[in-house]
Amino acid sequence: MTLMDEKPRPKAATLQTIADALGVHRSTVARALNAEERHRITPDVVKRVTEEAERQGYRRDIIAASLRTGKSRLVGVIVPDLANPVFSTILDGVSAALTGRSYSMLVADAGVPLGKQAEIVDALVGRRVDGLILATAMRNDPTVSFCLGLKVPTVLVNRAEDTLRASSVVADDHRGMGLAIAHLAELGHRRIAHIGGPEAVSTGCLRRQGFQDAMVSAGLGATRIVSADSYARSAGASAARQIFACWPDTTAIAAGNDLLALGALEYMRERGIGCPGEVSLTGFNDMPFIDLVDPALTTIRVPQHEMGKAAADMLLGAIEGPGRPPELQRLPVTLVVRSSSCATASGPREDRREGLPSDLLLPRA
Template identity: 50%
Template sequence: MAKRTGQVRAITLKQVAEAAGVHASTVSRALNPATRSMVVPEVVDRVLAAANALGYRPNLLAAGLRTGRSHLIGALVPDIANTVFSPILSGASDRLASDGYSIVVADVGTNPARHLELANQLVARRIDGFILATVSRDDPVVDFCLDQHLPAVLVNRAEERRRISAVVSDDALGMQLAVDHLVELGHARIGHLAGPETISTGFLRRKGFYDALEVHGLPAGDYPCEAAAAYNREEGAKAARRLLDAAPGITAIVAANDLLALGAYDVAAERGLSVPGDLSIVGHNDMPLVDMVAPPLTTVRISHREIGRAAADLLLQQLTGGESSTRNVVLAPALIVRGSTAPPRAQSRLRNQQRGAG
């Protein structure tokens, strides 16, 4: 039989140990981020140098069979094109990588059945836990994780019953900052573009908007609200049209996220309204590039990267058995004032009212 050629024999831990002048068990600990602290730093450096020089690659399949861990984390996101999720995933990935874990990202859309289907597929591939950015206020994937005893953490959105740990922004404070800013500018007629009520951010930011009005002694009935069917620019525009048709005299809009705010920009342009001359607009999230639209968007900044890192911390605590109780981590947002907000002009109100009458 002809001898096969072109095959490269895998480098073993024993060979790395011989090159580094240490025992194979020391190599194993030095190459594993979770146990590296057990080895003297100088020895770690020597082992890593030897492994790199020899071209050593760990056998992840064999390690997974031995430990029962794949060191893979599944991340479910509703829309990978939404730039909100990039820094969340980046922060989580950086933190998980320091403990030897990698993220597998699934773009699941908005169909709950699809969420469960992809969660099952990831479990079949032996993922060790989930980071969920998809949850509704009462979510079937949470039921699935609890039934399967899978470690999981929610990011950006929370479940109403708080059965699983979550890392979120303070939605009530974010709305308070937005309303305070507009009231201080002199706006007396403010509308709200809400997110979907089935999602915690839509529900809580809408509640936060009306709570903020109450702080200022403003009657909620005088401040209109339209809910978008989804967090995207197109649905934001549809909701903004309904809002301006129902309340043509408003001088400002607080949107539940930046994409809805950009939809309001589109409708303002359609109707010949200037931003902020006729209509001030405040977004929520501070997505990348919203400082480059015309005018740059005033928005509530959320620390998305920190949300990802904090979620990874909570998940790692579950994976190592160090945390069993459910925790809800709430990070404080900040208002970023840019060019889309200004004091109302008296003629703006009159102009809006005249357009509505026409």
């Protein structure tokens, strides 16, 4: 028995081959195999078709079906950076929502420049995706206009636009930063600075506004703000440098996300500024493993997985029942207190070099 005659099936099974084997028409086979249409066919025929399909190892050709119906059961997801755990967690949520609904996920990494966005959308739309999930949106995004113009159901996740042109699933960024500031204020901090994310994206803008609003309602001044131009560690470090240069008496920093906080932490470590001893620090996102840094970062937990799932659910809803108005879902966030924030020393320290001995604050450094 050679390899060749193991499977005497020369070509793949199609509706036609099954129909031929049974002496019925291929449309009958199609109906028997389609749960929606099956009721129109005699049970006996259905049974024979099912068995023959099984025997031939038939698998429905989604490509051919897509061509005929115009639906691909494909969802495109565009993220700014696949290697960023925040976005891969969102992807995980999307995947979870799609699984079992016979939708598949086409993933595209927009890359750092974000310049090739239109090209990427083009490629996805060219594949006739039924819908798009964008995790890359800026506050007023031409890519969104493009998708909307194409009449492709589109859902934004994590970042939303200023105006609700497309359905969006976001975290409560404003309130989240409020929680962080309330926490720091409660610990006695008054001179709190903010490292903001890019103003061009909603998270950067809303968290900055949250900072300002919370500072004002706490009766504090909200002037110590440096906005980073990207959510990168290096940007966090240079923002921290700027903060300490302008306002050396700062006792706490609320960063716009965890990566910026990490950058600030690096800078502080480099400069020998103790955290939390001299300066408290908070992040935003509670990304995976951020609890393991030294010191463990106090941060705002954002339900990335749930956001991804909600976005996918919303998109599927829009695909299956079109014509609905855009909807905004704002998921709650929570404060996670860890070790990077603590109460201020009794009074204000004007010279931070007089803080606790750095070898106690930065052991093994």
